[in-house]
Amino acid sequence: MTAPAEQDLKQRAVVALTRARERTALLTSCVDDGELTAQHSPLMSPLVWDLAHIGNQEEQWLWRAVGGREALRPEIDPLYDAFEHPRATRPSLPLLPPAEARAYAADVRGRILDVLDGARFDGAGPLVEAAFAFGMIAQHEQQHDETMLITHQLRKGPPALSAPPPPARDSGGPLEREVLVPGGPFTMGTSEEPWALDNERPAHTRIVPSFFIDTVPVTNGSYLAFMADGGYRDERWWHPEGWAQIREHAIEAPLFWRHEGGRWLRRRFGVTEPVAEDEPVLHVSWYEADAYARWAGRRLPTEAEWEKAARHDPATGRSRRYPWGDADPGPVHANLGQRHLGPAAAGSYPGGASPLGVRQLIGDVWEWTASDFLPYPGFRAFPYKEYSEVFFGPAHKVLRGGSFAVDPVACRGTFRNWDLPVRRQIFSGFRTARNAEPV
Template sequence: MTDPETLRRRALDALTTARARTDLLTGCVDDGELTAQHSPLMSPLVWDLAHISNQEEQWLLRAVAGREALRPGIDHLYDAFEHPRATRPSLPLLAPAEARAYASDVRGQVLDVLERTPLEDGRPLVDAAFAFGMIAQHEQQHDETMLITHQLRRGPAALHAPEPAPAPDATGLPAEVRVPGGVFTMGTSNEPWALDNERPAHARVVPEFFIYTVPVTNGAYQHFIDDGGYRDERWWDPAGWAQIREHGIEAPLFWRREGGQWLRRRFGVVEPVPADEPVLHVSWYEADAYARWAGRRLPTEEEWEKAARHDPVTGRSLRYPWGDDDPAPAHANLGQRHLRPASAGSYPAGQSPLGVRQLIGDVWEWTSSDFLPYPGFVAFPYKEYSAVFFGPGHKVLRGGSFAVDPVACRGTFRNWDLPVRRQIFSGFRTARDGEGA
């Protein structure tokens, strides 16, 4: 068991890291940009800023510490279920200066609560600093949402980051990896900050299958486009075919063809689409259509997790593809260190025991699976985090993206979204059945 002081430091580090990123994302544009709605798909950045602090106040100051509300009457303004994103600009939101002051007030009290609260007192919300970890993850998830808003906003670049290093040995990698059939342990029961939909650990029998060593690249995806993939109904789920026809979709979001060349807009910069980078900003329907066109399929969620966590030597399910250690820069492209995916085949130190690469970071990967509860699922600490989204309407994404912080990314971490979503940092890899399937 981790000692309380180590837990306290870990929670403090996670909260501090998240707030530094929030400050970067909201401090690099002026107040007009903060209050503008850059797309009806997203909230104004100032809404996210205050929502982050409102959730922090509700869970850490009120639920954990039993304190009174700092700003009575604003909870409903920042309730994500009460107000759809498209309508949030019409609300009487806190102005940027007020939102920053609120965030500062909340955080100041939270640090006091963290210092004073016993972290192993028998309360599930507090044990192992769970509530503090949950709030750090929540803030980082909204930081990724705000980064999506930055991608959607028009105008010159407001964010800058170094380029990822080129892949050292990508040309020598096998196209796909065999994953042996058999039982493996999916999910977790002992990861202290795992969220409810990752629990509990349970056995799954997964037949042998093959999975691509790396995510599908822009260059590979262009072959699908050039072969008329967006004009051939054979490859498309009926709802996806209706979607692309209705909206005239002919390529990933932010792509355009000019002078015989594909260009993309990326955080205010227009550039040629790099062929060796994982494809980004594709919907589940587009990923599924490409897989069908290629004579393959999307992996199921359990296949993806087995490829990422199964160690065939020990039979264990690892925390991450590379082992049980927390992510380091050599393992994966995480934490907004770069503003793009690294080229396919990068991060050899982060590959799984079976040799599959980039399962963590770079791009969220669509799976074929609906978002459903695991056997024995219990909603905690509130059903609105996961339970209300279960069902066939949402598809599971795994692995995280370059925009995900390590605190909100694990081998067991589950993301989900509507199959039409394209503004998210989503890509995919393909799979096929094994010989004996």
């Protein structure tokens, strides 16, 4: 990959930071101050905490660390330390009220644009090289925007957000259920993507045996068949911890679904509507995804299998940035960036297919994989251990591919997400895989 010129990097950083801030403003201006300060779920922070946390992280990394300037509000650092205060306790903190939080974030942003204008990237160290710190902060804000969108999904009351529906599925005929991914080596991870985060690095070779993977994510219609067959009542399909979870909480369907009048309905951002059978299933835990796969006589793909299906080009042997190639995502490729408030129908976005024909690997729904969140060979924590390293281990499962709620700056073929296997409020779905018969 050719190194971008300094001015191009600055422009890319300005665009990414501006787009993130516009989305933050949308998510925090569509509700009143009472809703900003309320905790809509113990799983999530009050929206006003996220707003000030975004400004505080920007101040710490770009104003202080990159700009070398004195702290603007050092006294609030502990309030917005995500590791010091669990989400459930944040409403009890003396948080900045909405108007002050907005003013603080805006003040920091104005100063940061001046820092960026005067920055020099060559030879300035790894934090600044290729404008990494600015890209990291843009990704951080977009990740919190996704978190705030989850909070909007959890809040009760009338809709506060709106967006057009995704485009209709291309009517090019039925798709094959699965795609064969040939075995052999491929390059996993990256050492070249300038804004890749530490857990995506370094690039390394993985050898993956041949396997089949679903052409599209598992749909609501397919998941309804699992439910109708007693999937939530049959212990055979469940990991022991998952079985205990659904029994304890009387779970019988994806989160936000309810059965009424002989049909399944879902609540999405304040709107109750029938479950659309052709959409990818959403708001399922890893345990639910794993149980469905077992019921279907299949399994979840490993993280390496998922990335090979998404990036490997058998014709050239190289790994692409995205399934469709190296070009940045556009509306023809994937459902990203909160352009829509839900996934598109399974089989959509033929322009985003992989070389082997696998669709919707990027966008629509985060996809659970079978893999624990572990470091790659040669991993080095950067710029701080708390971004990835403290989460490594069997407690967290890897999700790949992004969702409709993810901005393109925080989504690529190498991007790794992770969460606890019980999580259901996230925008998570899955696809299944199976071993290929040896020849």
